[in-house]
Amino acid sequence: xxxxxxxxxxxxxxxxxxxxxxxxxxxxxxxxxxxxxxxxxxxxxxxxxxxxxxxxxxxxxxxxxxxxxxxxxxxxxxxxxxxxxxxxxxxxxxxxxxxxxxxxxxxxxxxxxxxxxxxxxxxxxxxxxxxxxxxxxxxxxxxxxxxxxxxxxxxxxxxxxxxxxxxxxxxxxxxxxxxxxxxxxxxxxxxxxxxxxxxxxxxxxxxxxxxxxxxxxxxxxxxxxxxxxxxxxxxxxxxxxxxxxxxxxxxxxxxxxxxxxxxxxxxxxxxxxxxxxxxxxxxxxxxxx
Numbered sequence: 358x359x360x361x362x363x364x365x366x367x368x369x370x371x372x373x374x375x376x377x378x379x380x381x382x383x384x385x386x387x388x389x390x391x392x393x394x395x396x397x398x399x400x401x402x403x404x405x406x407x408x409x410x411x412x413x414x415x416x417x418x419x420x421x422x423x424x425x426x427x428x429x430x431x432x433x434x435x436x437x438x439x440x441x442x443x444x445x446x447x448x449x450x451x452x453x454x455x456x457x458x459x460x461x462x463x464x465x466x467x468x469x470x471x472x473x474x475x476x477x478x479x480x481x482x483x484x485x486x487x488x489x490x491x492x493x494x495x496x497x498x499x500x501x502x503x504x505x506x507x508x509x510x511x512x513x514x515x516x517x518x519x520x521x522x523x524x525x526x527x528x529x530x531x532x533x534x535x536x537x538x539x540x541x542x543x544x545x546x547x548x549x550x551x552x553x554x555x556x557x558x559x560x561x562x563x564x565x566x567x568x569x570x571x572x573x574x575x576x577x578x579x580x581x582x583x584x585x586x587x588x589x590x591x592x593x594x595x596x597x598x599x600x601x602x603x604x605x606x607x608x609x610x611x612x613x614x615x616x617x618x619x620x621x622x623x624x625x626x627x628x629x630x631x632x633x634x635x636x637x638x639x640x641x642x643x644x645x646x
Contacts, residue, residue, distance in 0.1 A: 359556065359559070371401075387542075420468035423465055424438050426457070441492075452626055472604070505609060528584070538575040545570075572577055
């Protein structure tokens with residue numbers, strides 16, 4: 358079964374993003390519950406993401422252009438550049454910000470941030486942050502594939518995935534090249550950054566996600582030079598609730614997180630605590646994922 362998810366445009370501060378997940382008809386793909394493609398946008402201070410909280414999820418930030426500085430309430434401070442991964446596990450609660458360096462204001466910023474719903478036994482765990490600058494690659498004449506999370510044939514990413522079959526790939530394909538995915542994965546999402554690909558008998562264009570469910574083999578054929586991101590894994594077990602930046606198997610934990618942020622009871626970022634994003638007065642409650 359194939360489900361097509363079109364891009365929807367959203368605003369995060371001054372940044373316009375293409376949002377693929379959650380989607381009204383398909384709210385998650387494997388453990389992945391949120392998928393934003395941002396940029397290219399001029400790297401002015403207006404695109405800074407001010408301090409804000411998370412619970413119950415892991416953020417995975419991956420850049421194509423530009424640079425960002427990640428700071429969090431653990432005291433982490435990390436510059437991320439194209440081709441690298443920032444992984445932040447919120448656990449029971451963390452605050453972070455993402456800002457552009459002043460020296461890069463005339464450059465462009467582009468990338469993807471996705472969220473992974475933490476397994477239930479990680480929801481109340483201590484938060485942590487890891488930066489990864491060396492990810493395994495497969496390079497051939499017509500294909501360049503990077504394993505961002507999980508395993509692809511004999512390539513295994515060092516990025517923590519929280520489950521044995523979570524998968525995240527970045528793949529560049531020359532025209533008339535095929536990528537075969539033969540290992541059974543319960544749910545798989547193929548997002549076309551640019552170009553055009555054929556899956557089954559259908560052809561899909563850029564900024565579209567195609568979700569494949571319960572397949573034995575998927576063949577992605579590039580009809581043009583293309584770049585695709587692939588995410589997937591086993592379906593979520595227990596339903597997740599999602600409100601703003603909070604994800605949990607418990608509505609009560611989300612309500613508690615809302616109260617804590619409104620009262621400013623979350624831990625502070627040591628070198629970035631003079632401003633913050635206030636709790637929204639209203640926000641769409643996403644039905645259980």
